[in-house]
Amino acid sequence: MMFTQLFTSLLLFALPFLILTIIRRTSKSQKSASSPPNIPKSYPIIGSYFAIKSNRENRVQWTTEILQSSPSATFTLHNLFGSRQIFTANPANVQHMLKTHFLNYHKGPFSRDVLFDFLGHGIFNVDGESWKFQRQVSSHEFNTKSLRKFVQTVVDTELHDRLIPMLFDAVVDKSVLDLQDILQRFAFDNVCKIAFGFDPACLLPSLPSAQFAEAFEDATDISSRRFRAFLSIAWKIKRFFNVGSEKRFHTAVTQVRDFARKIVREKKQELADNSSLESIDLLSRFLTSGHTDENFATDIVISFILAGRDTTSAALTWFFWLLHKNPEVEKEILKEIKGKSGMPVFEEVKDMVYTHAALCECMRLYPPVPLDSKTAVDDDILPDGTVVKKGTAVTYHPYAMGRMEKIWGSDWAEFKPERWLQRDEAGKWSFAGRDPYTYPVFQAGPRVCLGKEMAFLQMKRVVSGVLRQFKVVPAVEDGFEPSLVVYLTSKMKGGFPVRMEEREDLG
Secondary structure, eight states: OHHHHHHHHHHHHHHHHHHHHHHHHHHHHHHHSOOOTTOOOOBTTTBTHHHHHHTSTTHHHHHHHHHHHOTTSEEEEEOGGGOEEEEEOOHHHHHIIIIITGGGEEOHHHHHHHHHHHHTTOGGGOOHHHHHHHHHHHHGGGSHHHHHHIIIIIIHHHIIIIIHHHHHHHHHHTOOEEHHHHHHHHHHHHHHHHHHSOOOOOOSTTOOOOHHHHHHHHHHHHHHHHHHOSOHHHHHHHHHHTOHHHHHHHHHHHHHHHHHHHHHHHHHHHHHHOTTOSOOOHHHHHHTTTOOOHHHHHHHHHHHHHHHHHHHHHHHHHHHHHHHHOHHHHHHHHHHHHHTTTSOHHHHHHTOHHHHHHHHHHHHHSOSSOOEEEEESSOEEOTTSOEEOTTOEEEEOHHHHTTOHHHHOTTTTSOOGGGGEEEOTTSOEEEOOOOTTTSTBTBOGGGOOTTHHHHHHHHHHHHHHHHTTEEEEEOSOTTOOOOEEESSSEEETTOOEEEEEEOOSOO
């Protein structure tokens, strides 16, 4: 026993020196080897630990720069103890993963493990039959009738009864608003109304402190930190002992799940009291489909709040910033809004072609979900020749793809809605979309986002309703550039402070 302890102590003492020796020797051999610029060096045992550590807080931008310099727009990142993660911004690889070889690329055990405490068996954290069932039931919520109802009742009511009056008050008071927070509240109210028939009333004039919303923010933040941990065992140990960030996470998830469970129980009671409800929302569909398990229904509620609250609000936050930076685009949108005056609400937003293009352009540069990972079920080879071993995480990178000169040309850094448009013989704009593997902002293939059309309609209605009456002016110093911070979705670091000015130049 004493010999074993002595040997272990000597090994632990000598290990750092052994690793440093290997690094020095490997560095010398790698100096002569030709490798693409920006690709981090990899060493035995520790992989690219030092590069990963130094770029931990700007991982999205760092991996983007590497992909931009890679001839195939793909590279392999070596983690500790021989594990690997493949990043790609190659449309052929994306199509291979999301469509052609869809069955070989699952969420995988790592992703499920990281998110299970938060999302459970919800649609965004499962594969196979459970995913198929949830998608099939959810799809009924996105037909034309439901979309029309969503825009004409839910979104329009929230817009006119809450958002617009709040913005008018800000004009009168000359106050500064955090537009990111306002848009999150707006989206949260909307998704709860349409999906669960429940109004949380987060967007009241008093901007009530929403314990659930704050807990939801904590849960998404700490979940994303789990993904970035060097070793899963680190957060698992903290979870086991309920200390540090995992203690906060446990508290936040408990609050989120209690809130979601309350919605489920109230909906169950509502259905029991009146089995012939005229308005059938998403949660009602699940509960009447034979799946009445409370935990499963709670997982569904949380997943759809995540999808509906954080994605559209993130896109709109960056959209209003880009409009401020590009007044000529705002001018074109105002012309379009003026030309649609008097039309029924649903037809107005459906036909806003230039605004639709501007939103696509915004999400090209700032996709709400900047990267997404799948895990290979079996060995595979990507179209660009990259070898994928069973169990390897392959991450496609929408943020990087929106910044690839090979895809968008030398003017990729410019905010140009016109790249999504073409004029007919009469000079009228028509939308010219890109294939979903070049622009995978809404995923693609069998898992393409069901709520894509709903998201665009909601965003266009907000843009039309706000810009028709107000000019959004960032309350920041000259030269300020916002920073991207990534949780499970992308956000503007520190929020988006703005002043509202009443518009007088639009009839």
